[in-house]
Amino acid sequence: MYPELPAGIAYGGDYYPEQWPREVQEEDIALMREAGINLVSVGMFSWVLMEPAEGRYEFGWLDEILDRLHAAGVRVNLATPTAAPPAWFLRAHPDALPVTREGVRIGPGGRQSACSSSPAFREAGARLVRALATRYRDHPAVVMWHVHNEYGAPLGECYCEHSVAAFRAWLRRAYRDIAALNDAWGTVFWGQVYGDWAEIDAPRHNHTAVNPAQRLDFARFSDEQHREHYALQRDILREITPHLPITTNFAGTVNCKSTDLWKWARELDVVANDHYLKAERPDNHIDLAMSADLARSVAGGAPWMLMEHSVGAVNWQPRNLAKRPGEMRRNSLAHVARGSDSVLFFQFRASRFGAEKFHSAMVPHAGPTSPQWREVVGLGADLRALAGVRGSRVRAEVALLWDWESYWALELDWRPSADLSFRERMDAYYEALWREHVTVDFAHPAADLSGYRLVIAPSAYLLGEAAAKNLHRYVESGGHLLVSYFSGIVDEHDAVHPGAVPGALRDVLGLSVEEFHPLPAGGTVALSDGGTGRIWSERVVRAGAATVRTFAGGLDDGHPAVTCHALGTGRAWYAATAPEPGTLRELLGEVLDGAGVRRPAGLPETVEIVRRGDHLFLLNHGDQAAAVPEVTGTDVLAGTAFGGSVPAGGVAVVRVAGR
Structure with a gap:
């Protein structure tokens, strides 16, 4: 990956020496050597220790711990601590505290507690980052930089005065002419036409639905503000330490709704992801696999870094279940299997105080005589045996289309059904493929898809013209495409494509849809092959596509439920409902076979x-x-x-x- 990083698989986690006296720090370093730990992240939330008062920097404590880690052969991923601005800063700049959509300014005492658009926050953070980089530019322990922490979680959008001013500037750059904005947003609806940029506010909470095009642009703007905040720090670090890779950690790729990771990946030297099991989900290992596959895909297929996961229980779920014996090892190696060149945890030693004191750690409260520590030592031995895996790649024949802008748009107000959910469809198709032992990549709809035998669009509500043409070329050139319902409906401004739906996909699918027929809560509809659909049905009119299955009941009785359209040398399938899991497995088996995707025979689903x-x-x-x-x-x-x-x-x- 990078020569500065440890050879083989990087092993370790977040380390907070500032929480412990020197004798505990010395024990920690001895334990790191016992477990084979070779990389720790330091400094994440220590702004106030680095700069206890404005302009007064104190790095002596950090010098000492970096020197000792280096002497022990442990390398350091040094963090910029801007996710935790100090009390003195917030006292001086209370306007930097974020404001919710409901108009409530949050208080201090948490983390991610400053708005990325705040000029004072950007300036203070930049000064600290410059001082930090200058101090440690040549320190032999420091092998990479970690900027901020989990952008977008929990702070996705901010509605403060700085955000509103930045939003107006962003809109002027994007549209240049306010008439173009009015046209894109359809402001003639409900009499929302703007005559001056100063009339535009953030899409705050309202007693009714707010203009969806405005909300979609605000989501784009908010994500870009976080990327600007990251890039400001990255560029300082790159100027002073051009030899060191720079990253930030995603808050779990599949859970990063507010961050468009396709765009974020262009800004990083290496993709880093955090993942925490949903403890009460029986098949949470499938969600883990999905997160890892998406991290690898965002990285363009290159190896990535597992920056955080848990040894045992987390501390923030309704019921924080401990991992069973062997589960931590299995989770860790699953991430490595799917492309990670690191296994890092939050955190090294369990905290005695603070909000995360009941979160598991490599060294638990029970100490190094515990079974948990023995598992940590055993995992270190496994990872040393897997050193030869480092740098290698995972290949997939199937891609799932994932577009964060479509995710945002689909889940705005007043869609045809409350059951329309980006993740529900994405999870359903991913789980079915996982159970078929099919490794998948994720891809943006406009990306090069030529290397895949099969491409699946579980939820492509928003689909621009370029992406639609890309899918058409893919099928025409011999690819196989499977599209789920309510896809290709709107353009980049959440405006319905002209003509019959699905406007962006009519030609490639060889059909149109006359009317949507969402099902009532818990409702189902029978299919002609004996299967069952959920959530949705619709009146499909074929225009070249062949009927594969029909609805056998409901408003669409006898009309197509599944179709297949021959286009060029490829095939485009369409599912006009949400098949229940068994029915979906049968449909996918047929589509996978048609695309020539092989699966291992007789392998247990587990x-x-x-x-x-x-x-x-x-x-x-x-x-x-x-x-x-x-x-x-x-x-x-x-x-x-x-x-x-x-x-x-x-x-x-x-x-x-x-x-």
Whole structure:
């Protein structure tokens, strides 16, 4: 990845030496060496310690810990601490505190507690970053920079006076002429026409729906403000330390609704992601896989960094369930399987105080005699055995289309059904593919899709002209495309495409839709093959497409429910409902077979199988041993020939070079 980073898989996590006396710090470093830890993140929330008063910098405490970490062979990912502005700053600049959509200015005492548009916040942070970079530009322990923390979580949008001023400036740059803005936003509706830029406010809370085009632009603007804040710090760091890679950590790719990670990835030297299990979800390992696949895809297929995950329970869910024995190891290796070159945790030692004192850690409150610490040491040994995986890539034949702007637009006010959800459709298709043992990439609809046998659009409500043409070319050139309902409906301003829906996809799908027929809460509709649809049905009119399945009941009885359109040398499928899981598996099997996507035969559903370079990862999430008879090679974790099965809850990583 980068020569400054540790060789092999980076192992460690967030370290907060400022919370502990020197004797504990010395014990920590000894424990790091015992576990094989080679990378820790330092400084994340320590602005007030670095700058206890405006312009007075104190780095002696940081000098000392960096020197000791270096002497122990532990490298440092040094953070800029702007996610936690100090009390003296907020006292001097209370206008930097964010304002909610409802008009409430938040108080201090948390984190992410300053608006990215605030000039004072930007200026103060930039001064600190320059001082920090100058101080440590040549320190041998520092091998990379970590800017801020989890942009967009929890602060996605801010409605303060600085944000409104920046929004107006952003709109002037985007539209140049206010008449163009009025046209794009459709302000003639409800008499919203603007005659001056100063008349435009942020789309604050209202007693009714607010202009969706305005809200969509405000989401774009808000995300861009965070990227500007990141880029301001990055450019200072790049000027002073051009040899060091720079990143920031995403707050879980699949959960980053307010951040367009396709755009963010262009700004980073390496993609870094945080992931925390949804503890009460029985199949939470599927959500983990999805997050890892999306991180890899955002990175353009390159290796990425798992910057945070948990050893055991987190502290912020309704019920924070502990991980079962072996689960932490399995979770960690699943991220490596799907492209991560690091396994890092929040945090190294459990805090005694503060909001996260009940969050698990590599060194728990029970200390280094605990079973949890033994698992941490064992994982370190596993990762050393997997050093040869570093830098290798995962290849996929199937892509799921994911567009954050479509996500934002779909879930604004007054859509045809409260059950329309970007993640519901995305999760349904991803889970079905995972259970079919199909590794997937995610892709933007306008990206190059030529390398995939099959592309699936589970939720493409907003689809611009360029993306629509891209999908048309893909199918015409021999690709296979599967599109779910309520896709291709609006353009980039949330305006319905002219003509019959789905306007952007009519030609490629060979059909139009006369009317939407959302189902009542919990409602279902029968299909002609004996399957069942949920959430949605619609009146499909074929215009070249062939009917594959029909509705067998409801308002659309006898009309197409699933179609397939031959276009050029490819095929475009359409599902006009949400098939229940078994029905979706059957449909996907048919589509995958038609696209020539092979799957392993006879493999238990509980076994996750991913190939990365010349290593095949086999992760058994079940309670029974699983036979994998067709795989041969060396199990690099066991150091022996693979025996043809994976124990319950276990992991095998088989080197299968040349296969």
